[in-house]
Amino acid sequence: xxxxxxxxxxxxxxxxxxxxxxxxxxxxxxxxxxxxxxxxxxxxxxxxxxxxxxxxxxxxxxxxxxxxxxxxxxxxxxxxxxxxxxxxxxxxxxxxxxxxxxxxxxxxxxxxxxxxxxxxxxxxxxxxxxxxxxxxxxxxxxxxxxxxxxxxxxxxxxxxxxxxxxxxxxxxxxxxxxxxxxxxxxxxxxxxxxxxxxxxxxxxxxxxxxxxxxxxxxxxxxxxxxxxxxxxxxxxxxxxxxxxxxxxxxxxxxxxxxxxxxxxxxxxxxxxxxxxxxxxxxxxxxxxxxxxxxxxxxxxxxxxxxxxxxxxxxxxxxxxxxxxxxxxxxxxxxxxxxxxxxxxxxxxxxxxxxxxxxxxxxxxxxxxxxxxxxxx
Amino acid sequence: xxxxxxxxxxxxxxxxxxxxxxxxxxxxxxxxxxxxxxxxxxxxxxxxxxxxxxxxxxxxxxxxxxxxxxxxxxxxxxxxxxxxxxxxxxxxxxxxxxxxxxxxxxxxxxxxxxxxxxxxxxxxxxxxxxxxxxxxxxxxxxxxxxxxxxxxxxxxxxxxxxxxxxxxxxxxxxxxxxxxxxxxxxxxxxxxxxxxxxxxxxxxxxxxxxxxxxxxxxxxxxxxxxxxxxxxxxxxxxxxxxxxxxxxxxxxxxxxxxxxxxxxxxxxxxxxxxxxxxxxxxxxxxxxxxxxxxxxxxxxxxxxxxxxxxxxxxxxxxxxxxxxxxxxxxxxxxxxxxxxxxxxxxxxxxxxxxxxxxxxxxxxxxxxxxxxxxxx
Numbered sequence: 001x002x003x004x005x006x007x008x009x010x011x012x013x014x015x016x017x018x019x020x021x022x023x024x025x026x027x028x029x030x031x032x033x034x035x036x037x038x039x040x041x042x043x044x045x046x047x048x049x050x051x052x053x054x055x056x057x058x059x060x061x062x063x064x065x066x067x068x069x070x071x072x073x074x075x076x077x078x079x080x081x082x083x084x085x086x087x088x089x090x091x092x093x094x095x096x097x098x099x100x101x102x103x104x105x106x107x108x109x110x111x112x113x114x115x116x117x118x119x120x121x122x123x124x125x126x127x128x129x130x131x132x133x134x135x136x137x138x139x140x141x142x143x144x145x146x147x148x149x150x151x152x153x154x155x156x157x158x159x160x161x162x163x164x165x166x167x168x169x170x171x172x173x174x175x176x177x178x179x180x181x182x183x184x185x186x187x188x189x190x191x192x193x194x195x196x197x198x199x200x201x202x203x204x205x206x207x208x209x210x211x212x213x214x215x216x217x218x219x220x221x222x223x224x225x226x227x228x229x230x231x232x233x234x235x236x237x238x239x240x241x242x243x244x245x246x247x248x249x250x251x252x253x254x255x256x257x258x259x260x261x262x263x264x265x266x267x268x269x270x271x272x273x274x275x276x277x278x279x280x281x282x283x284x285x286x287x288x289x290x291x292x293x294x295x296x297x298x299x300x301x302x303x304x305x306x307x308x309x310x311x312x313x314x315x316x317x318x319x320x321x322x323x324x325x326x327x328x329x330x331x332x333x334x335x336x337x338x339x340x341x342x343x344x345x346x347x348x349x350x351x352x353x354x355x356x357x358x359x360x361x362x363x364x365x366x367x368x369x370x371x372x373x374x375x376x
Numbered sequence: 377x378x379x380x381x382x383x384x385x386x387x388x389x390x391x392x393x394x395x396x397x398x399x400x401x402x403x404x405x406x407x408x409x410x411x412x413x414x415x416x417x418x419x420x421x422x423x424x425x426x427x428x429x430x431x432x433x434x435x436x437x438x439x440x441x442x443x444x445x446x447x448x449x450x451x452x453x454x455x456x457x458x459x460x461x462x463x464x465x466x467x468x469x470x471x472x473x474x475x476x477x478x479x480x481x482x483x484x485x486x487x488x489x490x491x492x493x494x495x496x497x498x499x500x501x502x503x504x505x506x507x508x509x510x511x512x513x514x515x516x517x518x519x520x521x522x523x524x525x526x527x528x529x530x531x532x533x534x535x536x537x538x539x540x541x542x543x544x545x546x547x548x549x550x551x552x553x554x555x556x557x558x559x560x561x562x563x564x565x566x567x568x569x570x571x572x573x574x575x576x577x578x579x580x581x582x583x584x585x586x587x588x589x590x591x592x593x594x595x596x597x598x599x600x601x602x603x604x605x606x607x608x609x610x611x612x613x614x615x616x617x618x619x620x621x622x623x624x625x626x627x628x629x630x631x632x633x634x635x636x637x638x639x640x641x642x643x644x645x646x647x648x649x650x651x652x653x654x655x656x657x658x659x660x661x662x663x664x665x666x667x668x669x670x671x672x673x674x675x676x677x678x679x680x681x682x683x684x685x686x687x688x689x690x691x692x693x694x695x696x697x698x699x700x701x702x703x704x705x706x707x708x709x710x711x712x713x714x715x716x717x718x719x720x721x722x723x724x725x726x727x728x729x730x731x732x733x734x735x736x737x738x739x740x741x742x743x744x745x746x747x748x749x750x751x752x
Contacts, residue, residue, distance in 0.1 A: 034704045036704075036708045037708075038707065039416075039707055040416035040707035041708065042708055042711075064704050065696070065700040065703065069696065069700075072676055073694065073696050079694070081692045299441065302449060316457045318449065320449050321411075321449070323441075324410075324441040327440060328412075328441075331710060331711070332413075334707060
């Protein structure tokens, strides 16, 4: 269930309820691709840094350890010991970006595993079955994420097929949820809008997608190399055609500024590997902009990463110590950096929600959208 | 200050007090070579797993970030945010095992950094100065750790020099502690016994070393490739000549069984990289023996590593999940495994102390010394 409790322009402050709890939106989902957050961060750590929704990956968990293993262990919540909401992406994006030797047919996709080259088939039904085995709260529809740039005719044929796949996803999802031994019978399904960077395709595909009753709708296939303004233009084009009473999820986006701009355009859910990946390379967020902690200038800096931050890293450790950990190649560097950056993103969302509650989101946007893009 | 509060045969139950607190002995010191425990474990995590003493390395911290940096940051306690006792080893072992192109003279050792080949000189005074800058609670004397096997004449000349170096360490240590701006004016100094595997050299060197007033005495140069029984024989030979009222520290040892056997022979302090290194390779300790968590047979094992264990890994995660994390190459595997193995060692020492308190240590030794060597 999703309720918009306040609106400022197109920006929405909402509350979303699923089998494993209530989520305050706008929300940034913390990515744990393989059922764990990269950088030695556990589900328990997520609790300490304000994470509301954990996101795992159908493709990766199907390959390793296998969704049947996860199911046998009681589902992904029990496996990784996370009792909050979980969204699983469908595997579509990974099949098209990671796997080798793809062959796409109406039925689905045959591809080679990026781990061992093993041939695997995944179509809408298989993706739903895997996600049902994982027992996530939100399953994502199986879609084709076309390359950027994509030829118009290819993009058109692809998003027509993605639409047919959504109907099959929906039917299979309903069937699986009704089985007596399903892991999470209250699993929801989100549909995904595609259409490359062609506004007319995007709009047509969104209108058709909205006719299939889903629990939420996502915009996929963005942040794949197109200019930022093009991404904003696509959101602007699609948003009016997204159901008002359902959450909207912008997949794989993005920088703090991207998130602020997309909230402004009516988006509720986000996810991105960027904050954790940047962290592992020493790029850390502060409320004044980003810093590179490996820089020589932090050698004797006694301050925490961000003096206003109350994350586990900033509460206890100096920039000098963190810089030393990076220089010495110590894993704790990764852990503290990832905890900080994810905490920063979760706090960013909390501040966005607070400003929406107070009707001051546009002031917040004016102050921070550009500032948070700065490199210090 | 050190007090033996109970004895069972040669095994001693003691209490040791230093600038940063009181230590119950026998104790296993948890190794954080570069001012951090390998495997994404912080000083705060050490509190949760029952660590009493953290051990860092003079050689490594001198090279990176530099002891002057640590001093400028207020000393190692503040730098790594650990308020308990810290022992720093002297760098002697690392100079002789890690560094390249060594040249040993009476004055000290010139060697090439293992990081960048830079030429560095370290003698007794330099080692004391570095450890003073780090501000540890216990500084170790600068010694030569000879290779195994060592020729008798070389070992004899070497331990004579190590004895002369100890006198210089003591003088420099006293001078540094008396300086008005020293980081930890209550820093203690432990002397180190050497003599390779020659009982007469070991005994002579221990007798001479004991004449120099130190706060504790260590047996160094063992567990470097000699058979286990030879190590026990050396301890048996040296122990009667170690001061009864000072703690004895067996450096770099060892397996759970080694520790039980050395406690039986009158040793109070231990350290070893083995539990953390084994953890990072998936070898985990249980009270029935060691397991290799990467093994296929744990794929669907819902039990924790050790059902009797209350470490952060065993409290929340299954063997199946841990196995998955190792297979997927996730850093959290390392973190959970290291937390478990260090917790196991700290618990082993707590159980040894409890049995010493109750006068049942020999029963404990009879039950566990062999059992804990088993591979399951």
